Amino acid sequence: MSTSEQTDEAEKSIDEERTFGEYGGQYVPEALMPAVLELEDAYERYVLENEDGFVDEFRERLREFGGRPTPLQRADRLSERYDRDIYLKREDLVHGGAHKLNNALGQVLLAKYMGKERIIAETGAGQHGTATAMAAAHLEMPCEIYMGRTDVNRQRPNVYRMRMNGAEVNPVEAGRGTLKEAINETMRDWATTVETTHYVIGSIVGPHPFPKMVRDFQAVISEEAREQIRSQAGRLPDAVVACAGGGSNTMGAFHAFVPDDSVDLVAVEAGGSSLEIDVEAGVAPNSATLSTGTDGVLHGAMTKLLQSEDGQIMESHSVSAGLDYAGVGPELAHLVETGRVTPVTVDDEDALEAFHRLSRLEGIIPALESSHALGYLERAHEELGDLVVVNVSGRGDKDLETVLEETETRDLEAAPDVEVFDS
Amino acid sequence: MSTSEQTDEAEKSIDEERTFGEYGGQYVPEALMPAVLELEDAYERYVLENEDGFVDEFRERLREFGGRPTPLQRADRLSERYDRDIYLKREDLVHGGAHKLNNALGQVLLAKYMGKERIIAETGAGQHGTATAMAAAHLEMPCEIYMGRTDVNRQRPNVYRMRMNGAEVNPVEAGRGTLKEAINETMRDWATTVETTHYVIGSIVGPHPFPKMVRDFQAVISEEAREQIRSQAGRLPDAVVACAGGGSNTMGAFHAFVPDDSVDLVAVEAGGSSLEIDVEAGVAPNSATLSTGTDGVLHGAMTKLLQSEDGQIMESHSVSAGLDYAGVGPELAHLVETGRVTPVTVDDEDALEAFHRLSRLEGIIPALESSHALGYLERAHEELGDLVVVNVSGRGDKDLETVLEETETRDLEAAPDVEVFDS
Amino acid sequence: MRADGNGDERGSTDSDVEAAIRENHPALITYVCAGDPSLEATKEYVEALDRGGADLIELGLPFSEPIAEGPTIQASINRALAAGTTPEGFFELVDRLETDAPLLVMTYYNMVLQYGPAADVRPFVERAAEVGLSGIIVPDLPAEEADPLRDACDAHGLDLVFIVAPTTEGDRLEAIMSQASGFVYVQARLGTTGARADVSSATHDGLARLAAYDDIPRAVGFGVSEGDHAAEIVEAGADGVIVGSALVDIVAEHGADGDAPAADALEAKARELKDGAVRGDADGDRAPEPEHP
Amino acid sequence: MRADGNGDERGSTDSDVEAAIRENHPALITYVCAGDPSLEATKEYVEALDRGGADLIELGLPFSEPIAEGPTIQASINRALAAGTTPEGFFELVDRLETDAPLLVMTYYNMVLQYGPAADVRPFVERAAEVGLSGIIVPDLPAEEADPLRDACDAHGLDLVFIVAPTTEGDRLEAIMSQASGFVYVQARLGTTGARADVSSATHDGLARLAAYDDIPRAVGFGVSEGDHAAEIVEAGADGVIVGSALVDIVAEHGADGDAPAADALEAKARELKDGAVRGDADGDRAPEPEHP
Numbered sequence A, B: 001m002s003t004s005e006q007t008d009e010a011e012k013s014i015d016e017e018r019t020f021g022e023y024g025g026q027y028v029p030e031a032l033m034p035a036v037l038e039l040e041d042a043y044e045r046y047v048l049e050n051e052d053g054f055v056d057e058f059r060e061r062l063r064e065f066g067g068r069p070t071p072l073q074r075a076d077r078l079s080e081r082y083d084r085d086i087y088l089k090r091e092d093l094v095h096g097g098a099h100k101l102n103n104a105l106g107q108v109l110l111a112k113y114m115g116k117e118r119i120i121a122e123t124g125a126g127q128h129g130t131a132t133a134m135a136a137a138h139l140e141m142p143c144e145i146y147m148g149r150t151d152v153n154r155q156r157p158n159v160y161r162m163r164m165n166g167a168e169v170n171p172v173e174a175g176r177g178t179l180k181e182a183i184n185e186t187m188r189d190w191a192t193t194v195e196t197t198h199y200v201i202g203s204i205v206g207p208h209p210f211p212k213m214v215r216d217f218q219a220v221i222s223e224e225a226r227e228q229i230r231s232q233a234g235r236l237p238d239a240v241v242a243c244a245g246g247g248s249n250t251m252g253a254f255h256a257f258v259p260d261d262s263v264d265l266v267a268v269e270a271g272g273s274s275l276e277i278d279v280e281a282g283v284a285p286n287s288a289t290l291s292t293g294t295d296g297v298l299h300g301a302m303t304k305l306l307q308s309e310d311g312q313i314m315e316s317h318s319v320s321a322g323l324d325y326a327g328v329g330p331e332l333a334h335l336v337e338t339g340r341v342t343p344v345t346v347d348d349e350d351a352l353e354a355f356h357r358l359s360r361l362e363g364i365i366p367a368l369e370s371s372h373a374l375g376y377l378e379r380a381h382e383e384l385g386d387l388v389v390v391n392v393s394g395r396g397d398k399d400l401e402t403v404l405e406e407t408e409t410r411d412l413e414a415a416p417d418v419e420v421f422d423s
Numbered sequence C, D: 001m002r003a004d005g006n007g008d009e010r011g012s013t014d015s016d017v018e019a020a021i022r023e024n025h026p027a028l029i030t031y032v033c034a035g036d037p038s039l040e041a042t043k044e045y046v047e048a049l050d051r052g053g054a055d056l057i058e059l060g061l062p063f064s065e066p067i068a069e070g071p072t073i074q075a076s077i078n079r080a081l082a083a084g085t086t087p088e089g090f091f092e093l094v095d096r097l098e099t100d101a102p103l104l105v106m107t108y109y110n111m112v113l114q115y116g117p118a119a120d121v122r123p124f125v126e127r128a129a130e131v132g133l134s135g136i137i138v139p140d141l142p143a144e145e146a147d148p149l150r151d152a153c154d155a156h157g158l159d160l161v162f163i164v165a166p167t168t169e170g171d172r173l174e175a176i177m178s179q180a181s182g183f184v185y186v187q188a189r190l191g192t193t194g195a196r197a198d199v200s201s202a203t204h205d206g207l208a209r210l211a212a213y214d215d216i217p218r219a220v221g222f223g224v225s226e227g228d229h230a231a232e233i234v235e236a237g238a239d240g241v242i243v244g245s246a247l248v249d250i251v252a253e254h255g256a257d258g259d260a261p262a263a264d265a266l267e268a269k270a271r272e273l274k275d276g277a278v279r280g281d282a283d284g285d286r287a288p289e290p291e292h293p
């Protein structure tokens, strides 16, 4: 994204491609196409060309409302443990507790510039929904969030937060009542209200220009981190490690480093309980789309998917709700295809260990999503060079109940005993 | 506090007074006196004189680990509502979700400089306990937290967080099992282990040097805010408003402004359900120590207290656990006595309204403690001048359950309907 | 098959689909989802619709993420998937079907892509042609992304039917119309499929916008549920009406076993709709001025 | 009353407290909390202790935040407060008590401050003198903060007893000793009050550190619960032993009504302790070298 200060030619050139190699595109119902094209136009004008000072306002709001820049912190005890320099990009300190606000704030602001009157968004565990509700309240935009019934009932605190920020929460009764159904339903709302409404997609997925636009809003992560590591460690890192669900924190953490060939980019997917697919049940007990998926079209884009041979989308699974998605951003699919990004997986158990490890060693309770990136560090730090940046995409307060339940049924080395209750 | 950069004479002069006017002092058991004096010495050397670069390390850790500086954000919709410029100091964005870390990090680091081997702390709702546990994990210090049994059982998420950060949590069975008992018990531990252990007090209370030292660690709030408001609004504010429990966020937000006579300093106490004392039950249904308390000695200092005629300390009450304390920092008592600080109260109901109002209008869910400061703004903004800074001492995620329960039994204007569950 | 731009009149296309509409004008186009409640039942239902007067039959191949459908058709798709409906089962059903009305498959793009070993539309189109399907409708495939599928359809003589939405205007409308074949699916209102109690005003606007393109039949869908709606729509100038949810409601009512009364009810409903359409045709004319400006 | 520095030998002080210890050497000093379970019961208990051989009696005036007490005395204080014990009730009880042993009040500083209309220690001290108390012990009042109370005590002829802890050393020890009166309370171990099974090694260290200050009696408390402890402590050179929790345990055992058996048990316990102290005195000498270096 160009800022008013950075008038670099390469950056200012408008990127009109709707695809990343063979991935991406705009596979949406005809009724949505005009809105998608209108958004494309707005993206090019406001986000790429800073028309009306959009980018300046966005950056300022990210700073004042969102709490940016976030620190790049050297993790002393992890560095000692792994005998190399580990730096954590602290997206857990963004307002709302995750990188999600970077995107939500950008899109809601853009919707305002576009003259839209209403915001809708899907949410799974509620992170994107709460970020969107916060941004909408901040910018005085009516907001409705679609959330699967199952998720509504199991993520009450996030539902409360959205309601408190003035958003409507619409439970989606269809299917299993989780993220996939919520996205479908948000698309249906959008198909009905497209003239007045902007759909704030929560990751680098969906039809063009969403994947590029969301990436550009999240790119602030790597723009900051790249400057910070150069000033704090004196050089570029050997590797950047980030978890990948849809992939927004991932591309956010990678984007500025993509041209730096010496920097390995590692996308850590949720290995769930197994990488084997349960064909009978149509269930993938993981969300390892980049590592195990096949090409197909979902939610507006050609990308890698967890799907059956027939083309039915599978239920995915991960202990971390935010990674639990059967698709992935088309740009990541492309960068994996070209070899620039290395996809790896970390399973539920190793992510839980990493959650406890960071909490105990560094006094930072990471999101379960981010714990996947940290779990990879534990396993493969020797392959990552001497200077590694890990993106801590969010904080783990939202995950306490899940972690407790999941910890109880396992024998985790790093977990504390929590028997201090009752009597 | 002096920094390595600021070598201003006035700031560097060592403050050897143990009292603030008639308040303060060192009313502790003889066994603790040597530790208190040792701490006094360490405070003077490390904190006031930056010996061994203590202050520099503290500031750097506050930045990288704690996420400082926090923004000073213009609240657009509040400004519109109140027809004046309202700025929010965003302590809710500090790691852990409240200003509490500023102090916890400072004290744990100081304990390390002093060669202590172990950290203890009291906690009520768990905010100071979690901040201390985080700081102790970060600095690799064994840590035990005392917490009343009642609080342990009703603040489970915070207990989990402390355990996950590797702290022991010791439930205190005595009395009603809340903050007062936890402090008493921590003092008892300290009286036993004083040679190796540092007691991290959670507010500007306790014997000298705690009130000054905690204030100095928290003063970063007003040091930042003062610079920020001058650069963002071009001048000093007309008033700074902060809630007051023990008073650490309060003095943190006031300290740098104390010499600025044009700046009104307003300490907002918890009015609870009533300012009338229930003499029979020995209960004050409020925590309005500065407004209604009388002079006495509690937990090591002469200060204002909620106490019976006989001198028994009363149970205090507030919907916000963090304000629920029968004492207050001696420095605040003094500044109220001299007229520099104006004490006011906001009751439970107005604080709840303010909680919902900020959530809905600004997309920031404030701590219930901070909601008291915001409630005062609603009531008395006309008396506060044209440019007002409100300290948002923490985020409200920890308060969701309480707010829901308390909202259900009331008819609050600003509250959302939360009936989206079940089916 | 699409007019190939060599100057042939569209009227002289060799499209079964277009012919079925023109020859049976005003046409009834019906939709049910294959495999709900079973492929056997679907066979009976389709044949019943054919008897009842359907001139063209869209048969849904169920996809797990039907983003363009309302609750009725979503539920039908879910039942079909739960019953184990596969693309190959679908094609075999089509192969066995004996109807006067030509058949189109309606499905989502990923289903088209995945039929072969790699993500490629050709195996699907080839198989569709082989079992005698006349065309394809893909609600999540806008004209901009349609090149590969259109090429494959052209190669196998299948129509690729495009949807024109209330939001489709100007250059895009022109672009779509230039590659439309079989008929144009006029979406009567924004939103998703689903039976409604009235005819949308957007119907009239939509037909008006298409008035200039009278070399291809225009059929209106989304919300049509009664004979009177059909009459009103045809009266407003449509060449046909498309009915889905109202029929799926009947399928749903009759439950899991797919019984004879369900087939009878479908046949009767088709007749009501076809009668309505014919009634509308007697009352209206074929290229009206917009009634709701 | 404190030696006034005019050259009088401490031996010739007019302090009841000091006299009670010196004249009954080795002395037994007992503590119970007034009002647990009732002021009436306390009266009986104190008189029983007096009969059993207590040479000096500390009577607790309960305060809601007893930070220097362990669980036993905390509970006793809570029972006394729940029973409605007030400072005035306390003073009236003292007024009515008939004991050979002088009485001291043991309470926290806030209780002392609040007795009058404003925060001021003088009314409390005045009233204490009036009802015949001989001294005051305030566990949360270190020497550094003691000026106002010491002045008031001096004015009314009361002793202000200071505690010397295991951590008290050097200049501070000197400063405390220079203002001690009545006796020095030697805290036998770090931590809070509470009966223990053995005598702390810090006891010996503490007495050794005080060896030079033999112009004022030294009594050892914190953890003393048996006659044998008393013997050991006196043998190590103490002038007296202070026992609280072990007596409060007896009070607690006998429950809410304060019965005659409780008084008997207290009297017996006092006798055991006094006998122990006397036994220790026969075995030891008064200013030993430390046994545990």
Ligand SMILES: Cc1ncc(COP(=O)(O)O)c(C=O)c1O
Pocket: A098, A099, A100, A125, A127, A128, A202, A203, A204, A243, A244, A245, A246, A247, A248, A249, A250, A321, A322, A323, A367, A369, A370, A393, A394, A395
């Ligand atoms: C903290 C956190 N990290 C990561 C993710 C995964 O999303 P993405 O892959 O788009 O960054 C989520 C999604 O909710 C999240 O909350």
Ligand SMILES: Cc1ncc(COP(=O)(O)O)c(C=O)c1O
Pocket: B098, B099, B100, B125, B127, B128, B202, B203, B204, B243, B244, B245, B246, B247, B248, B249, B250, B321, B322, B323, B367, B369, B370, B393, B394, B395
């Ligand atoms: C968010 C927040 N604000 C304020 C307070 C009150 O403490 P103090 O008055 O010391 O700032 C607390 C205490 O827990 C708190 O958590």
